[in-house]
Amino acid sequence: MSSLKIRVDPSSMGFDPTRLQRIQTHFDQYVVEHKLPGWLATVSRGGELVWTGKSGYRDCEKELAVTDDTIWRIYSMTKPVVSIAAMMLYEEGKFDLNDEAGRWIEDLRESRVFVGGTAAGPETIPARGPVRIHHLMTQTSGLTYDFQRSHPVDEIYRNMGYEFGQPKDADLTQAVHDWCTSPLLFEPGTNFNYSVATDVLGRLIEIWSGQSLDVFLRQRIFEPLGMPDTGFWCPEDRQDRLAMLYLCIAGDFYPWPDVAEHAKSKPQLLSGGGGLGSTAHDYQRFMTMLLRGGELDGVRLVSSRTLELMTQNHLPGGVDLPGFAIDSYRESDLAGVGFGLGFAVVIDPIKNRSLISEGSFYWGGAASTLFWVDPQEDLTVSFFTQLVPTGTYPLRRELQQLVYQALVD
Numbered sequence: 001m002s003s004l005k006i007r008v009d010p011s012s013m014g015f016d017p018t019r020l021q022r023i024q025t026h027f028d029q030y031v032v033e034h035k036l037p038g039w040l041a042t043v044s045r046g047g048e049l050v051w052t053g054k055s056g057y058r059d060c061e062k063e064l065a066v067t068d069d070t071i072w073r074i075y076s077m078t079k080p081v082v083s084i085a086a087m088m089l090y091e092e093g094k095f096d097l098n099d100e101a102g103r104w105i106e107d108l109r110e111s112r113v114f115v116g117g118t119a120a121g122p123e124t125i126p127a128r129g130p131v132r133i134h135h136l137m138t139q140t141s142g143l144t145y146d147f148q149r150s151h152p153v154d155e156i157y158r159n160m161g162y163e164f165g166q167p168k169d170a171d172l173t174q175a176v177h178d179w180c181t182s183p184l185l186f187e188p189g190t191n192f193n194y195s196v197a198t199d200v201l202g203r204l205i206e207i208w209s210g211q212s213l214d215v216f217l218r219q220r221i222f223e224p225l226g227m228p229d230t231g232f233w234c235p236e237d238r239q240d241r242l243a244m245l246y247l248c249i250a251g252d253f254y255p256w257p258d259v260a261e262h263a264k265s266k267p268q269l270l271s272g273g274g275g276l277g278s279t280a281h282d283y284q285r286f287m288t289m290l291l292r293g294g295e296l297d298g299v300r301l302v303s304s305r306t307l308e309l310m311t312q313n314h315l316p317g318g319v320d321l322p323g324f325a326i327d328s329y330r331e332s333d334l335a336g337v338g339f340g341l342g343f344a345v346v347i348d349p350i351k352n353r354s355l356i357s358e359g360s361f362y363w364g365g366a367a368s369t370l371f372w373v374d375p376q377e378d379l380t381v382s383f384f385t386q387l388v389p390t391g392t393y394p395l396r397r398e399l400q401q402l403v404y405q406a407l408v409d
Contacts, residue, residue, distance in 0.1 A: 004042065004068045004281055010050040015043075017051075019406035024053040026402055031056035035393060036368075037246050037253060038066040039385040040280050043403055046378045047288045047296075051406075052280070058243035058386075061255060068280065071234055071242045072384045073263055075274040075365030079198045081286065082272035083137060083342025085217060086201050087302050087310060094208040097137070097341075100130040104207050105200065107180035113142065114183035119155035124183045131188045133204075136197040137341040138314045142184030143195035156182050157196075164259055166269045172213065175269055176203045185326065192315065192325040192339060202272020213270040224299045225289060227282035232275045233266045242277070243386045245367060253387055274366060280384055283371065287380040290361075290373050311361045313338025313345050320347060333397055354397060355404035362396075370396045377407065 010017045023041060030036040038056025042049060054066045089095065102109035108131050112124035127142075135141040146157035147164070160178050161167035170178070179196050186193070202213045209216050214232050222230050234242045245260040246253040263277050289296040293304035302310075315324050321334040321344070336351030337344050343361040346352060362372030368390045371382040381403055383395060 004049060004052045004284070006049050006052065008048045008050060013045040013048060013050045014409035015045070015050055015406050016408045019408070020051045022406065023051070023399070023402045024055070026398065027053070028055050030393070034252060036385050036387055037244070039383065040066050040068070040070065040072075041383045041399065042280050042284055042381065043406075044284065044288065044380045047291060047380075049284065058241075060246075061244070064240075066243075067241070069229070069241055070384070071229055071238060071277050071279055072369060072386060073243070073245060073365070073367050074276050074278050074283065074369050074384075075367055075390075077278070077283070077363060077365040077369055077371060078272060078274050078276040080290075080342050080363055081217065081221065081276065082198050082202050082205065082213075083310065084290075084301055085205055085221060086133075086137065087306050087341065088220060089205060089208045091302060091306060095133055095204075097132070097134040099133050101133055101136060101141075101200070101204065102130055104204055105176060105180060107177050111142070111180070111188070112183050113187055114151075114153050114185060117152070119152040119159060122152060122156070122183050127184060128187055129189065131184075133201075134314065134341070135188045136201045136204075138339055139192050139194055139197055140189050140315075141195065141197045141200075142186045142188050142191075142193070143179060143197050143200065144185050144193055145195055148194070151185055153183055153185050165262070169268060171268050172199070172203050172206070172270050172272075176200050189316070192321060196273055198273040198342070199271055202270065205272070213272055214266075221286075221301060222282075224301070225285045225296055227278070227285050230276060230278040230282045232270055232277075234263050234277055236264075239264055241279075245386050245388065247388050248392045256388065280382060283382055284380070287371055287373055287382065291375065291378065291380050310341040311343055311345055311359070312340055313347050314340050318347070320351065333394070354400055356400050364390055364396065366390050368392065368395055370399070372396075372400075379403075379407070 037060050040054040043051040058066045058070045111127040113127050115123050117123035131141045144153050146162045148154045245256045247256045294302040294307045315338050336348035338347045346360040357374045357376035360374040364370035368385050368387045373380050
């Protein structure tokens with residue numbers, strides 16, 4: 001069972017304790033106003049936890065309060081974990097970032113690009129170039145997500161049964177086949193589109209390692225880092241700590257038990273793009289490893305140089321996401337934000353109009369979870385709740401304001 005213990009005086013780490021409490025006050029109001037069921041946040045500097053706060057319920061219907069060891073569905077916060085896993089194999093010489101993914105996934109050897117028509121009758125042409133590994137890691141492959149609902153190819157995925165789930169008995173191999181035999185949205189490398197690319201990367205990890213994705217992550221990342229509560233499903237003896245999932249409808253939230261149940265048993269499809277559950281303690285361990293250049297407590301997952309490569313902007317010409325992403329991923333707070341190998345990367349805080357430092361990297365999940373790592377300030381921050389869809393409220397930007405205003409040294 002994981003817990004969160006503060007062992008340092010926040011003042012000694014450059015924080016004003018009174019100002020830190022503004023985080024608690026602010027997000028408590030979300031619970032009072034019935035905007036969030038419950039939440040938990042952590043702030044660390046130099047790998048030391050300096051503040052944590054929580055309020056509300058992990059399960060409102062059962063009146064079960066949020067606890068330090070609550071298990072949360074982290075959805076797309078899975079992507080940075082799987083990206084690190086892939087780069088561990090990169091360091092073993094299993095692939096080159098310029099390699100064609102079709103070298104291992106036959107369905108990507110002759111990709112076609114959507115140019116017109118409908119989901120039922122798409123018009124396509126052969127892709128001019130291959131999908132490469134770095135396209136998968138930078139979300140520039142031309143793949144998409146069923147929930148985007150902005151393009152006929154999204155509908156093609158949904159028509160095959162991929163919408164907050166998958167067809168009965170479809171495993172990762174089958175899903176990758178279905179996605180990769182569908183048309184691409186664009187020529188690989190010419191745009192950014194949030195997608196199932198990291199799920200495809202998860203399948204490649206299985207091929208490169210000879211292990212299933214759950215076993216590889218457990219043996220190579222979770223056990224070495226001391227992340228006992230992180231995995232693709234929540235065992236029965238821990239399910240009392242698993243938070244309920246809530247869906248926001250017309251400004252109020254409602255339990256979503258049919259989707260919430262998915263986390264209670266081993267899934268047929270191991271989703272490298274969004275399948276993990278975790279605790280604040282466990283993800284704190286992962287973030288601290290990132291902050292320390294790929295190493296924690298004598299366990300090194302990747303070299304500092306590899307992590308530096310991953311957390312630089314890889315978008316062509318150094319552009320930010322609004323300048324490169326297709327319309328399905330345009331958000332105002334992404335100005336000044338690029339994308340690396342599995343992480344969003346802050347390249348211009350002024351353009352972003354925020355206090356976050358240049359070089360910070362981050363991501364979030366579909367249930368409104370989020371994290372960031374700020375190497376300049378030696379800082380890691382996380383936020384957990386269970387509200388779908390993400391982006392219902394500007395939680396990341398509000399938390400950024402509240403964390404940095406409390407940092408006084």
